[in-house]
Amino acid sequence: MDFFSEFQPAWRSLCLTYDPSLIEWTTVCVSQLVGFLLPGLVFFMLDLLQPKWAKPWRKPAQFPTHLKLWKMVQCSIRNMLTGWILHGLYLWWAYPRTLFVVDSQLPTWKLAVGQYIGVFLLGEGLFYVFHRMMHENRWLYLKIHSIHHGTGVAPTGMSVWYGHVVDHFVFNGLPLALVTLLPAMVLQAHILVVEALSVLALVSGVVSHSGYYYREKTVYDHWAHHENSSKNLGAYAMMDLLFNSYTASR
Ligand SMILES: [Zn+2]
Numbered sequence: 001m002d003f004f005s006e007f008q009p010a011w012r013s014l015c016l017t018y019d020p021s022l023i024e025w026t027t028v029c030v031s032q033l034v035g036f037l038l039p040g041l042v043f044f045m046l047d048l049l050q051p052k053w054a055k056p057w058r059k060p061a062q063f064p065t066h067l068k069l070w071k072m073v074q075c076s077i078r079n080m081l082t083g084w085i086l087h088g089l090y091l092w093w094a095y096p097r098t099l100f101v102v103d104s105q106l107p108t109w110k111l112a113v114g115q116y117i118g119v120f121l122l123g124e125g126l127f128y129v130f131h132r133m134m135h136e137n138r139w140l141y142l143k144i145h146s147i148h149h150g151t152g153v154a155p156t157g158m159s160v161w162y163g164h165v166v167d168h169f170v171f172n173g174l175p176l177a178l179v180t181l182l183p184a185m186v187l188q189a190h191i192l193v194v195e196a197l198s199v200l201a202l203v204s205g206v207v208s209h210s211g212y213y214y215r216e217k218t219v220y221d222h223w224a225h226h227e228n229s230s231k232n233l234g235a236y237a238m239m240d241l242l243f244n245s246y247t248a249s250r
C-alpha cells in the first residue's frame with residue numbers, strides 16, 4: 001500500500017492551486033518553526049522561569065543568565081530570518097526553478113524511505129567532514145565556528161542556531177544548510193521527505209543543546225563535543241565511531 005496515498009489528493013490540489021516556489025518557501029519556513037523555534041521556545045521558557053521541578057533535569061544545574069538567553073534568541077532568530085530572506089530572493093531570481101523537488105506526485109513509501117536514508121547518510125557524512133574542517137583549520141575556527149563554541153557551559157535549546165551565519169548555512173539552518181541541501185539535490189529527494197528529515201534533525205539539535213537530560217543522556221551527547229571539541233564531530237554517533245572520534249563520557 002502506498003504510504004502517502006491518503007495524503008496525495010490534498011497535496012496535488014495544493015500544488016495545482018499554488019506556485020511551487022511559494023510552496024517551497026512556505027514549507028521550509030514551517031519546518032523551521034516546528035523543528036527549531038517551537039521546541040527552542042519551550043526550553044527558553046524553562047530556562048527563563050526556572051521551575052523547581054525542572055532543576056533536577058538540568059545538567060549542569062546552573063541556568064544561563066538572562067543576558068545569555070537574550071543573546072541566543074537574538075542570534076538564532078537573526079540567522080533564521082536571514083535564511084528566509086535569502087531563500088525568498090533566490091526563488092524570485094531563479095523563478096520558476098526551485099531548490100528542492102516540489103512534485104505534485106508524492107513518492108511511493110519505498111522511494112520515500114530510500115530518499116530519507118540517502119539524504120541522511122550523505123548529510124551526516126558532509127556534516128562530519130565540514131565540522132572537522134571547521135575545527136582543524138585555525139582560520140575557519142577562529143573566524144566562524146568558535147562563535148558557536150563560545151556559548152559556554154550552560155547553553156540553551158536555542159543555542160543550536162547560535163553562531164556565525166556561515167555556520168548556519170553549512171550545518172544548522174536545515175533544510176537550507178549545505179549538509180541537507182546538497183544531498184537533497186543530488187538524490188532529487190521530494191521536498192516533503194527533506195522537510196520530515198529536517199524537522200527531526202532540528203528537534204534533535206535543540207534537545208542536545210538544551211542541557212535537559214532524559215535518563216542522563218540527550219538524544220546524542222553533543223555536550224561532550226562542547227567540552228572536548230576533537231570528539232563527537234558528527235550530528236549522530238555514526239561517523240565518529242567510524243573515524244575513532246567518538247566519546248560517550250562527559
Ligand atoms: Zn553545538
Ligand SMILES: [Zn+2]
Binds near residue numbers: 131135
Ligand atoms: Zn564544533
